[in-house]
Amino acid sequence: MAAIWYFLRSTIGLKVVMAVSGFFLFGFLVEHMIGNLLFFLGPDLLNGYAELLHASQLFLWTARSVMILAAGFHATTALVLYLRQRAARPVGYRRTRSRTFSYAARTMKYTGPLVLVFVLFHLAHFTLGWQVTPAPFVEGDVYANVVASFQHTWVAVVYVVAVLLVGFHFIHGGHSLFESLGVRHPRFDGLIRTVTGGFAVAVTVGFVALPCAILFKLAGG
Amino acid sequence: MNVVLMVWRQENRDTAGRLQRIEAKDISSEMSFLEMLDVVNERLILAGERPIAFDHDCREGICGSCGVVINGTAHGPRRGTTTCQLHMREFHDGQTIVIEPYRAKPFPVLRDLVVDRSALDRITAAGGFVSASTGSAPDGNAIPVAKPKAEAAMDAAACIGCGACVAACPNAAAMLFVGAKISHLGLLPQGQPERWMRAEAMVAAMDREGFGPCTNVTECAAVCPKEINLSVIARMNRDRMAAVFLVARRSPRGDTA
Ligand code: HEM
Ligand code: FES
Numbered sequence: 001m002a003a004i005w006y007f008l009r010s011t012i013g014l015k016v017v018m019a020v021s022g023f024f025l026f027g028f029l030v031e032h033m034i035g036n037l038l039f040f041l042g043p044d045l046l047n048g049y050a051e052l053l054h055a056s057q058l059f060l061w062t063a064r065s066v067m068i069l070a071a072g073f074h075a076t077t078a079l080v081l082y083l084r085q086r087a088a089r090p091v092g093y094r095r096t097r098s099r100t101f102s103y104a105a106r107t108m109k110y111t112g113p114l115v116l117v118f119v120l121f122h123l124a125h126f127t128l129g130w131q132v133t134p135a136p137f138v139e140g141d142v143y144a145n146v147v148a149s150f151q152h153t154w155v156a157v158v159y160v161v162a163v164l165l166v167g168f169h170f171i172h173g174g175h176s177l178f179e180s181l182g183v184r185h186p187r188f189d190g191l192i193r194t195v196t197g198g199f200a201v202a203v204t205v206g207f208v209a210l211p212c213a214i215l216f217k218l219a220g221g
Numbered sequence: 222m223n224v225v226l227m228v229w230r231q232e233n234r235d236t237a238g239r240l241q242r243i244e245a246k247d248i249s250s251e252m253s254f255l256e257m258l259d260v261v262n263e264r265l266i267l268a269g270e271r272p273i274a275f276d277h278d279c280r281e282g283i284c285g286s287c288g289v290v291i292n293g294t295a296h297g298p299r300r301g302t303t304t305c306q307l308h309m310r311e312f313h314d315g316q317t318i319v320i321e322p323y324r325a326k327p328f329p330v331l332r333d334l335v336v337d338r339s340a341l342d343r344i345t346a347a348g349g350f351v352s353a354s355t356g357s358a359p360d361g362n363a364i365p366v367a368k369p370k371a372e373a374a375m376d377a378a379a380c381i382g383c384g385a386c387v388a389a390c391p392n393a394a395a396m397l398f399v400g401a402k403i404s405h406l407g408l409l410p411q412g413q414p415e416r417w418m419r420a421e422a423m424v425a426a427m428d429r430e431g432f433g434p435c436t437n438v439t440e441c442a443a444v445c446p447k448e449i450n451l452s453v454i455a456r457m458n459r460d461r462m463a464a465v466f467l468v469a470r471r472s473p474r475g476d477t478a
Pocket of ligand 1: 015016018019020021022023025026029071074075078082105108109111112113114115116166169172173174176177178180181435436437
C-alpha cells in the first residue's frame with residue numbers, strides 16, 4: 001500500500017492517474033457519440049436507447065460513479081501537476097521559440113476546465129432538465145428535448161464550441177495518455193498519433209453533427 | 222560581421238537581473254559562439270567592465286558545461302549541437318541575439334549566464350550508477366548484450382547532462398535527462414539488480430529537486446544536443462510503474478524505499 005501511495009504522489013504516478021482517468025473519459029465520449037448518432041435513425045431508437053441505459057439503477061449508478069470518479073481524479077491531478085509546473089519555473093524567459101509547437105498541447109490547461117464547465121451545464125440541461133429554452137423539458141423524451149433545444153442558435157453554438165474544445169483536448173490527450181503510460185516507441189509513435197488523432201476528429205464530427213443538423217433543419221423537423 | 226547581443230546580466234543569485242545590450246562588432250563568422258563571447262569579454266575587460274560570466278569546459282560538445290538559451294532556443298538555432306559547437310555563421314550580419322540563462326527553479330542563476338546545475342548531479346547520485354563492485358573492465362563479450370540493447374543503451378548514455386531538456390521544457394521537467402540515465406543502465410545486464418530501485422529513487426530525487434511534470438510536448442528531445450530519443454521517458458515511466466511491485470523493500474545499501 002505504501003509503495004502505491006508513494007508512486008501516486010510522484011509526478012509519474014500523477015500522470016498515470018491522469019492518463020487512466022482521461023482514457024475512461026474518452027472511452028465514455030466515444031460511447032456517448034455513438035449513442036447520439038441514433039438520433040438520425042429516429043425517435044424510437046434514440047429514446048429506446050435512453051430507456052435501456054436507465055433500465056437498471058445499479059448499472060446506471062455504477063456507470064455514473066465511474067465517470068464522476070474519473071472526472072474527479074482527472075481534474076485533481078491536473079491541478080496538482082499544473083501547480084508543480086508553475087513552481088518549477090518561477091522566472092520565465094524573455095524570448096522563447098518552440099520547435100515542436102502544438103496548439104492542442106499548449107492549451108490543455110484551458111480546454112480542460114472549459115470542458116468541465118460545459119459538462120456541468122450539459123448535465124443541468126439534459127439530465128436535470130434545466131429549462132434553458134422556452135420549450136418544456138419532457139422526462140424520457142430525449143428526441144423531443146434535443147430538437148426543441150437545438151432550434152435555438154445559441155444552444156447549438158454552445159454545444160458546437162464545447163465539442164471543438166473537447167476535440168482539441170483529445171488531439172493531444174489521445175497520444176499523451178499512451179506516452180504517460182510508457183507506450184512510446186519510434187516505430188509506433190506515428191501509428192498512435194494517427195489513430196488517436198483519427199478518433200479525435202471522428203468524435204468531434206460525430207458530436208457536432210447533431211446540433212448542426214437540427215439548427216439547419218436537416219433532421220428532426 | 223556585426224551582431225547586437227542582449228545578454229542577461231545578474232550579479233549573484235540574490236540580485237535581480239536585466240538584459241544588457243552589447244554591440245559586438247567585427248566578429249568572424251568562423252568563430253564559435255563561445256569564442257565570440259570571449260572576444261566580447263576581452264573588450265569589456267579593456268573597457269574596465271565586468272566580463273559576461275558563462276559556463277564552458279571542453280568546448281567540443283562532450284562535457285555538458287556550456288548551454289545557454291539563444292534567441293529562445295536552448296543551445297541555439299542548430300539542431301543536435303551544443304552552444305560551444307555552434308558557430309557565428311548560423312547568424313546573419315546585424316542580427317540581434319538574445320542570450321539568457323537556463324530558467325528553472327532547481328537551476329538558480331549564479332551569475333549572468335551561469336546556473337547551478339548540481340540538482341542533476343544529486344539525481345544521478347540517487348541511483349544513476351551500479352553499486353556492485355565489478356572489478357576491472359570485463360573481457361569483451363564475456364557478458365553477452367544483444368546488439369539492439371547495446372545500441373539503445375549507448376544512445377541513452379550519450380546524455381552529457383547539459384540540462385537543455387529542462388531549459389526547453391515549458392514545465393521545466395527533467396524527464397529526458399532522468400529517462401536517459403535510467404535507460405542506459407536499465408538496458409544493460411549490469412544494471413538489472415538495481416533497476417527498479419533506481420527508477421524509484423531517481424524519480425523521487427527528481428521530484429525532490431522541484432523539476433516539473435512532463436506533458437509530452439516533446440520540446441526536450443528537439444533541443445537535445447545528443448538527440449536522445451523520447452522513448453527513454455517511456456522506459457522510465459514503465460520502470461517506475463513496475464517498481465511499485467518489484468522493489469525489494471530493503472535495498473543492498475540498507476535504505477528502505
Ligand atoms: C475536468 C476538467 C478537465 C481538466 C481540468 C483537464 C485538464 C487536463 C490537463 C491539464 C491535462 C494535461 C495536459 C498534458 O498532458 O499536456 C489533461 C490531459 C488529458 N485529458 Fe484532461 N482535463 C479535463 C477534462 C477532460 C475530459 C472531459 C477528458 C476526456 C473526455 C480528458 C482527457 C484527457 C486525457 C486523455 C489527457 C492525457 C493524459 C496524459 O497525458 O497522461 N480531460 N487534462
Ligand atoms: S563546453 Fe563542453 S559541451 Fe560545450
